[in-house]
Amino acid sequence: MQGYIIDLKVVKDDDLIVTLLCENELITSYRFYGARHSNINIGYKIDFELEKTKSSIPRLKDVIQLGFPWILNNQKMYAWQRYLKLFYPHLKELEDLEPFYFFLLDNLVSKIEKQNVLRAILESYLLLLDHEGRLHTDFECLICEIKINSNLSMIRGFLPVHKECIRGKVFDYKKIKEFFLTKKSINLNDNEVENLFEVLLLGL
Ligand SMILES: [Zn+2]
Structure with a gap:
């Protein structure tokens, strides 16, 4: 799926609650902290997968940042x-x-x-x-x-x-x-x- 990151909340141990604006819904997901994850920030457009967990919030995984031509401006x-x-x-x-x-x-x-x-x-x-x-x-x-x-x-x-x-x-x-x-x-x-x-x- 693809979506725009419109909200990030830091929770325990630098994990993040990430809210994504997607084509048909807003998705709230959980991202575990880890050095090998790609960088994410407000406004980024990402391609991602969701993994169901025991909690009500799915886990965000396989994140790929979809760059804009002006992202370094x-x-x-x-x-x-x-x-x-x-x-x-x-x-x-x-x-x-x-x-x-x-x-x-x-x-x-x-x-x-x-x-x-x-x-x-x-x-x-x-x-x-x-x-x-x-x-x-x-x-x-x-x-x-x-x-x-x-x-x-x-x-x-x-x-x-x-x-x-x-x-x-x-x-x-x-x-x-x-x-x-x-x-x-x-x-x-x-x-x-x-x-x-x-x-x-x-x-x-
Ligand atoms: Zn008036």
Whole structure:
């Protein structure tokens, strides 16, 4: 099987509980510590086998890391790992998973090769919001419920609010509207992209 590592928890003696985002499910597995194991980390895509054990958690074995062309690019890898970590709290309650998430990440891996990593992640995140029916293109303020038609702030999940209704980073209304509708970051400057990424890090 293949999956993306979205959570790692160290348990006794450096053993690990590893949560993987796979095509149809999230898999929680147990990995015994051992010097001969290949290195694993948040965000890695791995090929693996599961072995049933007496405990409720299967053992992770035969792990092969499936590298990305940009895996040695620290800037890209760091942003990717911060993004991948957010999937665990977002999806951990779900038993079955739509294949959407796995393929969204597959596509993002190839986009990051060609594009600025933050822009690629933000554009991918809009697809996630849209898929989950949470992309608010009506621009009604979450706090006062009055329509927004000038510069705005955003809270977790890219929910638009009036800049007067909350103290936060202020964004250009027209640019954000265009970004939400086209899902292209081309007209956003680097500063706006960084500020949007900060909002994204609050949680999916
Ligand atoms: Zn408001």
